Amino acid sequence: MPGIVIVGAQWGDEGKGKITDLLAEHGDAVVRFQGGNNAGHTIVRDGEEWKLHLIPSGILYPGKRCVIGNGVVIDPKVLIDELDALRARRIDVSGLRISANAHLIMPYHLLLDSAGEAKLGKLQIGTTRRGIGPCYADKAARLGIRVQDLLDEKILKKKIVAAMEPKRLSLRPFEKDPTLDLHTMTEEYLVYGHRLEQHIADTSKLLWELLEDGQKVIFEGAQGAMLDIDHGTYPFVTSSNPLSGAACVGTGVGPKAIDEIWGISKAYTTRVGAGPFPSELHDEMGETIRKRGGEFGTTTGRPRRTGWLDLVALRYAARLNTLTALVLTKLDVLSGLDRVGVCTSYRGAEGAEFDDFPYHQTVLHHTTAQLTELKGWQEDLGECRTLSDLPDGAREYVQFIEEHAGTPVALIGVGPGREQVIWTDAGLDSIIGPGEGARATV
Numbered sequence: 001m002p003g004i005v006i007v008g009a010q011w012g013d014e015g016k017g018k019i020t021d022l023l024a025e026h027g028d029a030v031v032r033f034q035g036g037n038n039a040g041h042t043i044v045r046d047g048e049e050w051k052l053h054l055i056p057s058g059i060l061y062p063g064k065r066c067v068i069g070n071g072v073v074i075d076p077k078v079l080i081d082e083l084d085a086l087r088a089r090r091i092d093v094s095g096l097r098i099s100a101n102a103h104l105i106m107p108y109h110l111l112l113d114s115a116g117e118a119k120l121g122k123l124q125i126g127t128t129r130r131g132i133g134p135c136y137a138d139k140a141a142r143l144g145i146r147v148q149d150l151l152d153e154k155i156l157k158k159k160i161v162a163a164m165e166p167k168r169l170s171l172r173p174f175e176k177d178p179t180l181d182l183h184t185m186t187e188e189y190l191v192y193g194h195r196l197e198q199h200i201a202d203t204s205k206l207l208w209e210l211l212e213d214g215q216k217v218i219f220e221g222a223q224g225a226m227l228d229i230d231h232g233t234y235p236f237v238t239s240s241n242p243l244s245g246a247a248c249v250g251t252g253v254g255p256k257a258i259d260e261i262w263g264i265s266k267a268y269t270t271r272v273g274a275g276p277f278p279s280e281l282h283d284e285m286g287e288t289i290r291k292r293g294g295e296f297g298t299t300t301g302r303p304r305r306t307g308w309l310d311l312v313a314l315r316y317a318a319r320l321n322t323l324t325a326l327v328l329t330k331l332d333v334l335s336g337l338d339r340v341g342v343c344t345s346y347r348g349a350e351g352a353e354f355d356d357f358p359y360h361q362t363v364l365h366h367t368t369a370q371l372t373e374l375k376g377w378q379e380d381l382g383e384c385r386t387l388s389d390l391p392d393g394a395r396e397y398v399q400f401i402e403e404h405a406g407t408p409v410a411l412i413g414v415g416p417g418r419e420q421v422i423w424t425d426a427g428l429d430s431i432i433g434p435g436e437g438a439r440a441t442v
């Protein structure tokens with residue numbers, strides 16, 4: 001620290017919320033830098049469950065700065081509902097700051113997302129239908145509505161008209177939809193502006209000041225490397241960059257502010273939506289992992305596709321992000337298995353073996369996972385707090401991953417509670433500093 005980035009190293013849903021929540025305890029500010037309410041974080045604290053979609057996980061700590069950066073796309077209705085729900089549970093939300101440059105999800109983005117998917121039929125991506133793609137498309141087309149526009153009625157109206165004009169044809173089927181009425185929409189968004197005004201700020205400057213002051217800032221990513229619009233399994237990706245590099249552009253700080261980059265990976269793999277997934281399990285084992293891991297989407301409730309841990313993809317994510325450490329979540333889910341599979345390479349349609357992620361999508365689509373089977377373990381891991389508490393099979397599994405991913409494991413999740421983790425020396429050194437805190441012994 002001072003600047004630590006937390007990113008998903010798979011296809012999202014790796015448990016980043018819990019890890020951000022843990023690190024937030026040692027940090028001064030938490031900032032989101034991309035994505036929108038397509039993300040969903042579940043945090044369990046003192047037996048209470050919190051579900052957040054837009055607001056950074058640090059909000060649960062009194063006095064921490066929480067920031068929604070310029071790279072995020074914001075559905076203001078969702079944000080306000082989330083603020084109200086937190087307030088109703090007596091959480092102080094006054095420390096939240098929202099970038100004036102962040103783009104807004106508009107009613108037509110939601111309609112276009114669903115219509116776009118319907119049109120694709122069998123080729124659909126399986127988006128969360130939250131309007132994310134159409135909003136980022138407008139941003140790139142320079143037709144976006146930004147948070148700051150909420151504070152200027154004339155500009156807001158003008159920009160909405162300009163943004164809707166080129167969409168007239170695709171919006172024709174929704175002509176009668178009341179949310180598309182210009183007057184209603186402008187009024188609705190002006191009200192959102194009033195509600196959010198106290199939180200709107202120049203967040204790039206705010207973060208610069210915090211970092212200059214030596215404060216610890218946690219950059220919280222959404223989704224995961226394999227859903228990256230440039231480096232993921234395009235077109236079956238999200239519309240932003242969930243990679244560490246985006247933490248800078250998505251918040252307005254330079255790369256030198258970043259000291260640590262932690263990649264979060266489950267001990268197995270999941271994916272929601274369509275697209276290639278070489279280590280997917282279509283059998284009983286896949287169902288077992290889904291049930292034991294509670295693998296149903298926080299945002300959409302969809303059952304997640306499940307499979308063995310994919311080390312080819314993990315190595316790729318480690319490289320794309322320059323990970324300094326790996327966090328392995330949900331290791332406890334694999335307890336009770338005689339053998340645990342792990343994908344160490346891919347085999348292409350013509351028999352070629354791939355240790356590295358294939359750059360060509362057609363090749364990737366036809367690969368099959370080459371599995372190594374490791375000894376399993378029967379014991380429940382919920383009470384393990386050091387590496388030496390882990391049964392042999394679990395410890396050997398962690399070591400195998402560390403070696404093959406080429407990245408040290410900092411933290412291991414062994415249950416849903418925030419105390420159910422194992423800190424390794426590598427993790428303690430980078431967060432608390434060498435020589436301090438309890439040391440885990442292997």
Ligand code: IMP
Pocket residue numbers: 011012013038039040125126127128129130131132133222223227236237238239272273274
């Ligand atoms: P979109 O981000 O809603 O446009 O969806 C694009 C793809 O990203 C779909 O396959 C979604 O299922 C996936 N996706 C988006 N957000 C998340 C997430 O937070 N976790 C996992 N998958 C996600």
